[in-house]
Amino acid sequence: MFKWFRKKQKPGGLIRRLFQLGPHSEGFYEKLEDALIEADIKASIAMEISDELRNSSQAGKLSSPEELRSFVRDVISQMILTVNLDPENNDNAIYLVLGVNGVGKTTSMAKLARRWLDAGRSVSFAAGDTFRAAAVDQLAVHAGRLGIKIFQQGQGADPSAVIFDGLESIKAKGEGILLADTAGRMHNKSQLVKELQKIDRVIRSKVDDPSYRRILVIDATTGQNGIQQAEVFHQALGIDGIILSKYDSRARGGLALSISRTLGIPFAYMGTGEGYGDISPMDPEALVESIMSAIEG
Template sequence: MMKVSFAEKLKKLFGSKKTESEEFFEDLTDALIEGDIGAKNAVQIVDELETKCREEKITDQEKISGLLKEIILSGVKEVSFKPEEGKVNVWMILGVNGVGKTTSVAKMAKLFKDKGNNVVMAASDTFRAAAVDQISMHGDRLGIRVVKHQMGSDPSAVVFDAADACRSSGGGIVLADTAGRLHNKENLVNELKKIDRVCSSKADEGCYKKILVIDATTGQNAVRQAEVFNEAVGVDAVILTKYDSTAKGGGVVTICRDLGIPALFVCTGEHYENISDFKSEKYVDEFLGR
């Protein structure tokens, strides 16, 4: 069954409930929770909205929607990163298996190559043959160098060699595709901490970023993933995949508000070109159906 978007629920709510009624605000809270914003944030957002509407005697749908946009937008953060020229930039790409992590690495690789950057992809998920094969295939298609080791080898050694390859060719950006086996959390966390140390030591100062890929359709699961990875190594930004789904990812509101992690890119399809900068206002407008 297709999930109904928050925008559709909001439209229905405006059409069926008096905007000054207690019931309207209660139903709005429920709709926000179902829209993956999470209970705590939904209650805070609606409390603030209700207080302002009561104080200023606002009952007009358009004004309420505009006020709701302002409140949600104040907690949503966007960020833009640019590799520094002539330096070794290392981006560790994090995320659980199945969120589109390797495809996102390939999309970023093409994006930066097209902007004139020297790009090296590091096949640091050495535990899944499919992951290494997939990134190698993308490298062949895009004409981008892929550094890989044999299956089961040390993932941090792959990043080490990729960073050396990048430095020897005058700098650029290393995109390291890492493993994401959350069911074996302790091992994963220890492994990521080791890769983190290597990335940090091999990148030039200020040129290391940790970026988490999340599936925009998974809501509170995505929030929990962000908590785990952020606790393990710290996360500088998130990338939203599968953003073309009808259920826009309200989870990013929670990630921004609770963890202070901004969003960097959105991916809307399978093609290499289907990646764009995350824009807070556009995101909130789409979430609200404005």
């Protein structure tokens, strides 16, 4: 699935040119920082990576481009956070799925449902994005294809009420996973935050914290704007993990590094296609290789 990252990498032209400049020249650090920023890594973190090399006692001992690449790779690896958010037992669990419109939120929910259905779990949807009728319809289509129940009400209904109904149902059954959709209209941030916080209060009144997870979906090709999205949702609710959607050979990976380092949010899954099976636990090695490939051009 990740063949473009799995091949053994040799240093590209940039790493070789950097090595020729030598890790003691200002030109070396300037070009390295520029390359990191081009890979969607936040400027302050690019400087941090550069300073790590500048201040390392190993910098002057690097004897080949391969060693330089390995050093940069190791520094980046230490900054990336991952987490396993697959349910561990047969108790009730709710996953509140967050994200702005257009990031692949509904598709990611369907992928998670298929993953957990295949593992023998009972899964249902709650159509909490009542702001858009199309969002409810799209989730209902996925529910039909997957053969699972969906809790829904009319457009404009209180999303907290929809999710409450779903929670009551899975509690009555004694087991099951509820995947709850939410609105993502960032053009009215304050209204969105208030709505999400209300949903959060309703869920916390019904479910113990270990059974409640908040997952944010971010488009891997978004770039630096993805950091702002993560910051808004994290400040509003606190995010347990991120799904990096649309993660293919176009993705640079630096966005994940920036979010991990800046906000301390781990990455849980990577979506790599449109099919229900195109989701996997976040592979940190694949992510690092995508960043290195972007750095090297």
